[in-house]
Amino acid sequence: MSTTMAARTGLDATIAVTLGPLDLHVSLQVRSGDVVALLGPNGAGKTTLVRALAGLQTIDAGRVELDGVVLDDAGPGPVVHVRAEQRSVGVLFQDRLLFPHLSALDNVAFGPRARGVPRRRADAEARRWLDRVGLADHSSARPGELSGGQQQRVALARALVTEPAMLLLDEPLAALDASTRASVRRDLRGHLGEFEGVTLLVTHDPLDALALADRVVVVEHGRVTQQGSVAEVASHPRTPYVAELFGLNLLPGVGRGTDVVLDAGEPGATPSVVAVGERVEGPVFVLIRAASIQLHRHEPESSARNRFRLHVVGFDLLGEHVRVRLGGELDLVAEVTPAAVAELGLAEGAPVWASVKATDVVVTTR
C-alpha cells in the first residue's frame, strides 16, 4: 500500500460536537506507535469522538491533524473536511460490521480494492493478513459462519490491511464472551505492538486499558476528566467514575488527625468519619479498594475500626467477582465472591454491615 512519506507525528485533535443531549469538547494528542485508551461511561461521547476522527461526523469546532495532514478544520480560516473515504484511518467498529454478503477474504480485500489496488494483489494482501490473524483456513467463509472471536480478527485484518496512519477501535472486546475475550485481547496486544500508527481504543473496561494501552484518557459528559498512564489514573482517580471503574471507592473529606470527616452527601446530614492509618490534615480523598471491604450480616466484632450500617442498592457481575453497590450514610462499592453473596443472603434492599481496616484505607491529597 501507499507508504506515507509524511512524518509520523501522530494525532493532534481538538473536537467539539453538539449532538442531541451530547456536548462533546475534547482535546487529544497521541504519538504514533502509542496506544491510548479512551475510557468513559455510556453516553460520554466516545463513539461520537471516534466517528468524528473517522470523518463520519462533521465537527462544529476544532481541528484534527494526523501525521502533519489536516483532516478537519472548522475555522477560523478556511474550513477543511477530508471525507471519510479519503482518510488514512482504519476503524474496528463496535459490532464489527463485516459485510455479510462477502467472504472473509473479500471483506479484508475490500479496502485495498476500493483504493484501486488490482484484484490479484488485493487478494494476496488480504490472504497475508488473514494468515497473520490466524485465519488462513477460513478465507472463503462468510462472516455468519465464523465465531465471534474469528469475526473480530477478520475485522482487525480488514482495518489494518490498508496500513492506516491511525487505528480506531470502538469497544473491540465488548461483543465477545469472557473466554474469547482473553484470547482476543492477547492477540490484539500483539498486533497493536507491531502497529506503527496512532491507536485509539474505546472501552469501558479498565482491564482492556490495563492490558492494551500506554495511556488512559477518561471522557465523561463529553469532557476529558482525567488522563495519564494507566497506573497513574488507577492509583490517583480524580472522579468517582474512575475510582469505581478501577474497583476503588473515592470519598472526598477533610483530615482531622487519624480520622477523615467525609463531605456530607446532603446538607444537614451527619458526616461519616473514616479512620485512617496515618495522620492527615486538610482536604483529602479517601481511597478504599472495593476488595478490602468486608460485608457482614450482623454488626461485626472484628478489629476493623470502620464499621458502617448500610443496605444493598444493587449488584454488578464482574467475571468471578460480584460488585455490591451499597447505600446509606455513605455510598460504597464492595467486591465479594458469589459464594459470599449467597452466604450473607444479600438481596437488593437488604441491610448489611460493611467494615474496613484503617490500614486498608489510602489517603491522597485533593
Place this chain on the structure above:
Amino acid sequence: MRASSSPEPLPRASGAREPRAPRTPLPVLAAAGVAVAFFALPLVGLLVRTSWSTLVEDITRPESLEALRLSIVCSLGATALSVLFGLPLAWVLARVPFRGRSVARGLVLLPLVLPPVVGGVALLSAFSRRGLVGEHLWDWLGVQLTFTTAGAILAETFVALPFFVLTVEAGLRSMDRRYEEAALSLGASPVVVFRRVTLPLVAPTVLAGAVLAWARALGEFGATITFAGNIVGRTQTLPLAVYLQLEQHPDTAVALSLVLMFVSLAVVVALRDRWLGGSR
C-alpha cells in the same frame, strides 16, 4: 450499545406464539368465512368454467399467442424501466433530505390509487401527439407513443413503478447504514459503496419490488387501453385480449384468465415469506 443487526429488508411476523385470545364470537367467524369464500369462489368458478378439452387449443390460437408474447415483452419492458428509474428514485426518497420530499412521495403514490383509466387519460394529455411533451416528441424526433408497443410499455410503467419504488425505499430505510460507513472508512467512494455494499444488502428487496412491479404491469388494463389502444400484435396484451375474447370466444377468454391467475398465484407463492411469514 447497539445490538448487532443483520440487514433485514422488511419486518417479518415472528414465529412466536401469540397470546391466547378470548374465544372468537360466532358472527365474526361467519363474516370472516364469507369473506374468504368471496375470494375463493371466483377462482373455483374459473376452474369449473374452464373448457379443459380445448384448453391447449384456446391458448395456442394465434391471437392468444400474440397477446401472450406482447404481454411478456411489455411487462418485462415496464419492469426494466421501473428498476432503471425506480432504484435511483427510491434511493433519493430514502436518503436525500430535500424540500418537497413528501410531495415527491405523494406523486409516486398517486398511480396506486388513481383509477387506471384516469391514468391513461392523463398520459394522453402529456404524451399523445397533441400532448404536453408528446407534441415535441413528434415534431422534433418523429416519435409517437400512442397506439404503439412503446406506449403500452409506458402505460404499464406508470402503474408498476410505484410498487417498485415503495418496496425498495422501505428496504433502504430499514437497512443498517453503518455497513455503508464501514465501507467509507475503508476508502470506498460513494459509488463503490452503493455497488458493493448497499445494493447487495438490499438485493432481496429489489428483487421483490421487481416481481411486484412485473405482476402489476402484466395485469394492467385501463391505462394501457386508454393510452395505447387495442391493436392486435402491437398493444393488445393478455388482459385486453381476455376482455375482447369474452364476446366472441368465451372459452379463450377463460383459458387466458387461467394463465394470468396461475402467474399471480406463482407471484404470491414466490413472495410468501415476505407477506405470509409465520402464518402457517
